[in-house]
Amino acid sequence: MHYHAQTILKEDEKIIQAVLIGNGEGYGDIVDRYQTKLYRVSYYYTQNIEDARDLVQDIFIKAYNNLSSFKQGSAFSTWLYRIAVNHCLDWCRKKRPQYAEVSCLDIFSTEEEGPEDLYLRQEVASEIQAAVVNLPAIYSTVLILYYFEDFSPQEIAEITNTSKRTVETRLFRGRKMLRDKLHSKSSGGEGHDLLSKPGQLAQLR
Amino acid sequence: MTCYRSQDSWHSYVKQCLSDAERNEMASHLGHCPECRDIVSDIKKTIKIISNPDIPMPQFDIKVNIMDSIDKNRYKQNLVSVNTFRLFELRNWGFSMIAAGVFLIAFNLTSFSSIIKTDQVTELGSSLSKQISIPLDKVSQAAFSFLNHLIPTSRTN
Numbered sequence: 569m570h571y572h573a574q575t576i577l578k579e580d581e582k583i584i585q586a587v588l589i590g591n592g593e594g595y596g597d598i599v600d601r602y603q604t605k606l607y608r609v610s611y612y613y614t615q616n617i618e619d620a621r622d623l624v625q626d627i628f629i630k631a632y633n634n635l636s637s638f639k640q641g642s643a644f645s646t647w648l649y650r651i652a653v654n655h656c657l658d659w660c661r662k663k664r665p666q667y668a669e670v671s672c673l674d675i676f677s678t679e680e681e682g683p684e685d686l687y688l689r690q691e692v693a694s695e696i697q698a699a700v701v702n703l704p705a706i707y708s709t710v711l712i713l714y715y716f717e718d719f720s721p722q723e724i725a726e727i728t729n730t731s732k733r734t735v736e737t738r739l740f741r742g743r744k745m746l747r748d749k750l751h752s753k754s755s756g757g758e759g760h761d762l763l764s765k766p767g768q769l770a771q772l773r
Numbered sequence: 774m775t776c777y778r779s780q781d782s783w784h785s786y787v788k789q790c791l792s793d794a795e796r797n798e799m800a801s802h803l804g805h806c807p808e809c810r811d812i813v814s815d816i817k818k819t820i821k822i823i824s825n826p827d828i829p830m831p832q833f834d835i836k837v838n839i840m841d842s843i844d845k846n847r848y849k850q851n852l853v854s855v856n857t858f859r860l861f862e863l864r865n866w867g868f869s870m871i872a873a874g875v876f877l878i879a880f881n882l883t884s885f886s887s888i889i890k891t892d893q894v895t896e897l898g899s900s901l902s903k904q905i906s907i908p909l910d911k912v913s914q915a916a917f918s919f920l921n922h923l924i925p926t927s928r929t930n
Contacts, residue, residue, distance in 0.1 A: 592845025599836045607835065611828045621831050628839045633847070693826035700823075715823050720790040721782065732785070739784045743819060 576601075580644040587635060595632055602645070603628070605717070606652050612697055612712045613656040623659055627652045649727045653713075657705050699749050707742030710735055776808045783809065787816045864920050871916060 580601070586594040603624060610623040631651050638647050700711050709728060713719040714735075719727070721735040728735070785791050786799050803810050 588848050590846075590849035592843065592847065592849070593840075595843060595845075596836060596840055599839050603835050604830075607831065608828060617829055617831050621833070621835060624835055625838050625842065628835075629842050632839075632843045636848070693823070693828075696823050697826060697828075714784060714788075715820060716826060718788075718824065720788045721785045722790060732782070736782050736784055737780060740780050743816070 576645070577643055581640060584635065584638060584644060585640070587632075598631075598644075599628055602648060606648070609649070609652055609712065609717065610656055612716055613660055613701055613708075615694075615698060615701065619659070619663075623656060627655050630655065643726070646723065646726045649713075650729065653709055653727060657709065660701075660705060696746075696750070699746055703742060703745055703749070707738055707745060710738045711742045711746065714739055776806050778802060778806070779808055779812060781809070783812050783816060787813060787820070863923075867916055867920050871913060 580598070583594050583597050587598075606627055607620055607624045610627070611617070611620040614620045614623060627648075631648055634651070638644065697716075700716075701708050703711065710724055713724045713727065714721065721732050721739065724735045725732040781799065782791065782795070783799075786796065789796070791799070803813065
């Protein structure tokens with residue numbers, strides 16, 4: 569795993585160096601390597617395909633135009649994610665529509681299984697994503713990176729330019745806020761703490 | 774919440790990105806703290822529920838739009854300006870070396886003056902300068918022509 573990360577780091581650095589000495593076409597390799605990851609992050613914030621696509625394009629163009637400010641020897645992915653997260657947060661501040669509050673989380677309480685499982689799973693994922701992204705930005709960002717994209721607290725600290733301790737605290741509080749939000753919106757009220765009772769949801773997956 | 778470690782690095786613990794010593798110490802704490810055990814359990818359950826969610830992927834190529842939008846020659850221009858700067862620096866170094874040579878020769882001449890009688894200084898000075906000035910001129914001319922040949926563009930700039 570560590571070896572794999574080191575390999576990616578070196579390959580990224582090689583491509584960046586080539587771009588910085590004039591091989592502009594080489595940037596396409598960077599786009600290939602990161603477009604899906606950045607699209608996912610953008611999608612969590614925007615919750616729609618078109619805005620996520622536009623954000624990803626803007627992020628890659630911004631990164632290209634600022635490539636000379638990237639410090640060789642540091643992790644390119646961390647630098648790129650930092651641009652992405654900041655860009656997404658800017659977008660949220662300026663353009664994000666006010667989503668309707670989470671309203672149909674009662675599907676969590678169902679224990680039925682059937683052909684509609686896929687649809688339900690997508691609905692559940694969509695509701696949770698909406699709930700996460702509607703939290704205050706400092707909490708939604710750490711939750712997205714930790715739970716959705718599998719980053720460690722140390723990596724999140726580097727991306728968000730904070731300490732690991734701060735990330736741990738935000739994860740702790742963010743998760744509590746998310747649980748309260750989902751709990752208060754679930755139809756059953758008492759006994760439907762979704763994030764601590766995954767059994768019901770697990771049946772939908 | 775009563776345990777003072779309830780907000781400790783449990784998220785790092787779950788992702789297994791702590792040092793061995795830290796991990797062992799926290800594992801030991803979990804052995805006798807049900808509150809922290811619940812926290813770790815909840816984090817793991819949450820990961821299981823919401824990690825890596827399915828999201829709709831775009832049906833169009835993002836890469837084409839990006840590559841069409843960027844200026845692919847952006848850093849070629851930088852490369853030219855960096856090289857020009859380096860060559861300009863090299864030319865300055867050439868001038869500096871010549872100036873240093875002249876200075877050293879002048880310094881050597883003055884050191885002769887203390888051991889030569891006053892009436893001999895003018896004669897010696899003029900004869901030495903005749904010997905020295907010719908190669909110096911040639912060196913200077915050669916250096917100029919070499920540098921001009923090396924960096925014709927920087928002169929035009």
